[in-house]
């Protein structure tokens with residue numbers, strides 16, 4: 001089978017999967033949701049007549065109040081007349097709807113911006129302008145989409161003049177911003193200057209001309225730019241298919257084919273149609289050429305064909321299945337986020353330039369938490385295959401939105417300039433990383449903590465190494481990696497990490513460490529009477545990195561241990577138990593899982609250790625869990641959950657939960673707790689009060705204690721999947737010194753969270769020890 005037929009099969013698969021994706025389980029990609037309660041007569045009276053009259057009159061008196069009382073300031077219209085839909089051409093407004101719904105989803109997911117997609121049957125400039133201008137009362141901004149050139153230029157110009165809210169033609173300016181960022185970074189790598197490069201553009205439409213205009217304002221020379229459309233070279237005196245916007249780039253020549261002018265080009269900019277660049281032409285381009293084949297969904301040249309012709313080319317497409325996705329999705333959600341948040345009246349040149357700089361700069365920062373599919377699994381390090389950030393980089397919003405809002409304020413177009421950029425950054429950070437709010441007090445405590453040394457058993461794992469880099473940069477921890485130094489060095493280089501062995505990060509080499517003999521002796525002291533011979537102990541201490549890490553913590557060479565990225569939970573727990581042991585007065589270990597979702601933070605116990613705990617063990621887990629919850633700066637509210645609701649069943653497990661409640665009440669009288677109760681009663685006070693009006697638990701429980709490991713683990717994993725929640729944990733409870741067993745699916749961010757928590761635990765443990773000694 002040839003390479004081409006493989007591609008065809010893949011393309012066919014994608015088409016049918018895309019149809020399925022759009023059709024099931026419900027047609028389309030989005031819905032509208034209410035964000036205020038509407039559960040009773042009172043709510044109805046507030047949301048609708050008569051209450052709704054109050055905000056209406058307030059807005060009538062002061063139109064600015066629309067930002068306070070309606071969704072307008074977070075609402076954007078994605079408007080298309082369907083005349084240039086992707087590279088599919090003039091397929092009309094109805095057929096454009098999947099693209100516009102798609103843009104709406106991207107706005108929402110990537111930047112929290114609400115969108116109504118509006119497909120209008122308005123093929124002329126006048127129809128388009130009068131329809132869109134009339135929408136101003138509804139929206140905080142207008143994103144024009146897939147409107148063909150040259151009409152789009154006039155539509156946008158007139159609307160910008162008429163409207164007091166941002167009007168932004170995404171295919172022009174969103175594309176131009178990303179293209180500019182990619183080209184600036186690519187030229188930097190090639191050691192070329194924008195003033196000198198030759199640019200050949202295929203396409204003279206909305207996207208291509210806007211890109212060229214922005215490149216010119218960044219220093220590119222008009223005389224170095226050659227533009228081609230359906231009729232070939234845009235040149236003076238051409239009578240057909242010309243307009244004033246193309247004419248700006250007209251170049252004198254008798255030869256009118258792209259093939260006549262590609263020689264020596266440093267940049268090919270394709271914003272036209274599939275297959276517009278013939279592979280053989282690449283041979284004539286300059287050294288280290290940039291090939292931006294950005295037509296969607298099929299580019300001007302497929303990257304594998306381009307690569308086959310030119311090893312040294314830097315290749316970008318608009319697609320997510322190749323490296324360097326130059327697509328306006330990297331821009332439009334965030335430029336609108338920044339513009340809406342400061343009440344910008346427009347999106348001006350200063351704001352666009354701020355976005356270019358923010359995106360170009362982000363590509364040079366270290367990457368530590370971005371899905372790899374986008375680059376086919378290759379490491380994301382600034383270079384020819386990583387000129388711009390991945391669309392999934394959560395930092396895009398953090399870099400672009402504040403830069404845009406600041407530029408809006410400085411250029412005088414912000415109605416509500418951001419007053420506190422630090423608070424604004426925190427707000428965006430919470431959106432980008434849902435764990436932000438919950439983890440904030442833990443990070444603050446870890447930064448202030450004295451003990452800093454977290455030892456990582458899986459020191460050679462990429463996620464661990466990336467997490468170590470972040471921990472160093474954030475000043476949270478001084479990581480110790482268990483790993484072979486040559487492997488660590490090679491991987492640091494491969495992942496583009498700045499940390500240096502022995503300078504920023506210590507290591508223990510399992511194959512050779514001067515402390516080996518002492519570690520073996522220490523290990524034997526713990527396990528000699530359990531059938532472990534000295535020979536076996538030597539082998540274990542050389543090969544089992546959890547044992548090495550636990551020994552380091554036990555001996556005071558490290559303050560906390562993180563292990564478990566590979567291997568089974570119970571085996572890691574056995575090693576921790578053998579070497580570090582249990583805290584005084586604790587019968588057994590247990591574990592706590594934290595889920596963070598849009599609904600907030602909820603803890604689940606015991607998710608990993610004891611299959612069917614006794615009442616005594618449940619009580620112990622509850623008390624330890626409540627103390628752990630308090631470390632997050634939260635007041636624990638515990639529910640002992642069961643199939644039984646306050647004595648409604650007399651089963652063995654319900655009785656165990658009741659017994660556990662009595663023990664906890666005696667040992668920790670201040671804890672807000674009740675049970676046994678069903679899951680819905682734990683979450684809803686209303687349900688709880690129906691069964692138990694005098695419950696000693698108020699509001700929503702944030703700590704759910706289960707009667708069995710099965711129940712805890714299954715509930716947590718189902719809730720996590722259904723709510724798309726972030727998991728922090730498992731948090732090991734009962735260890736004499738801080739140690740946690742990560743799960744094999746943990747992310748770098750998850751490791752950072754757990755290491756931070758371990759530092760705080762180490763700090764508390766060491767303070768307790770000092771107090772006890774005084």
Ligand SMILES: NC(=O)C1=CN([C@@H]2O[C@H](COP(=O)(O)OP(=O)(O)OC[C@H]3O[C@@H](n4cnc5c(N)ncnc54)[C@H](OP(=O)(O)O)[C@@H]3O)[C@@H](O)[C@H]2O)C=CC1
Pocket residue numbers: 083084085086087088146147148149170171172175202203204205206207208228229230231241270271272273276294295296297317318326327328329
């Ligand atoms: N990656 C990204 O982020 C983006 C990609 N795009 C892609 O860019 C392309 C153009 O979009 P847009 O500018 O909005 O559309 P327009 O309709 O405004 O422009 C299309 C341009 O392509 C030209 N063209 C058509 N066929 C050929 C050909 N065979 N050879 C050379 N030029 C040709 C047209 O020529 P003529 O002027 O003679 O009609 C026109 O200038 C689309 O494929 C779109 O998907 C667009 C925006 C963003």
Ligand SMILES: CC(=O)C(=O)O
Pocket residue numbers: 085086087146170171295296318327328329
């Ligand atoms: C990406 C985009 O907006 C387009 O291809 O039209």
Ligand SMILES: [Mg+2]
Pocket residue numbers: 086145146170171
């Ligand atoms: Mg588009």
